[in-house]
Amino acid sequence: MSPVVSATAAENREVAITAATSAVQSGQLVVIPTDTVYGIGCDAFDADAVHRLLAAKGRGRDVPPPVLIGEMRTLDGIATDIEPYVRDLVERFWPGALTVVVRAQPSLAWDLGETQGTVAVRMPDDEIALAVLKETGPMAVTSANLHGSPAATSVLDAATQLGSAVEVYVDGGPRTSQAPSTILDCTGPAPIVLRHGAISEDDLAALVPMAGEDEDASGPHTPQ
Incomplete structure (x- = not known):
């Protein structure tokens, strides 16, 4: 059994x-808590680790994992041709449950799957x-559950599904909401909702004009 390291007490957090x-x-591969559900992740620039992440989850390269970042400025390091409205969105909703699909820097040495040049x-x-x-x-991180199974809201949920594929499980306590992040396609002149989630379209529209919603909207980053 892979080790579970508790971070629920302040004195254990650094460990x-x-x-x-x-x-x-x-x-x-590691499992860490996020503000939505538990996530399984790895170094976004380690192609072998990303491959094992997708295999552990039972997901193909056609649904590449999102990339989580720890600082706002990192967005400019991994994305290019960022639409001006994206700045407004991330300044308002980051850190938070908003995922933006943007054009990836073409020079980056990574392989997240069939991304069609986006991240x-x-x-x-x-x-x-x-x-x-x-x-x-930057880490490639997706929900810590088998593809098609309920999202993990506790470290036990994640460990039950992913087992020894993960090297370290970090226990941050139960997650109280199963609402996923809202995913927006931000590669065009106005954002398009790819997945409804924790941030409502009304809240988004109050900040930036939204493109007309396409009920069939989907892309490589839309979980199936």
Whole structure:
């Protein structure tokens, strides 16, 4: 059984963060809490680790994992041709449950799957996740459950489904909401909702004009 490191008490938090960081930097998979559900993640620039992440989840390359970042400025390092309205969205909703699909920097040496030149990016509103991300840099992170199964709202849920595929499980306590992040396609002149989630379309529309919703809207970053 892979180790479970508790981060629920303040005095244990640094130990948990160090364990997760070391595992990621060694090319391993980890499970960490986020502000929505538990996530399974790895170094976004380690193609072998990303492959094992998708295999552990039972998901194909046609649904590439999002990338979580620990600092706002990292967005400019991994994305290009960012539409001006994206700045307004992330300044308002990050850290938080908003994922933006933007054009990826073509020079980046990574392989997240069949991304069609884009990357889904989010900055989670969770102290533990942000602490790990600030040490590791961008991580490929997707919900810590088998493809098609309910999202993990506790570390036990995640461990039951993913088992020894994960090197370190960080226990941050139960997640109280199963609402996923809202995913927006931000590659065009106005954002398009790819997945409804924790941030409502009304809240988004109050900030930036939204494109007309396409009921069949989908893309490589839309979980199936």
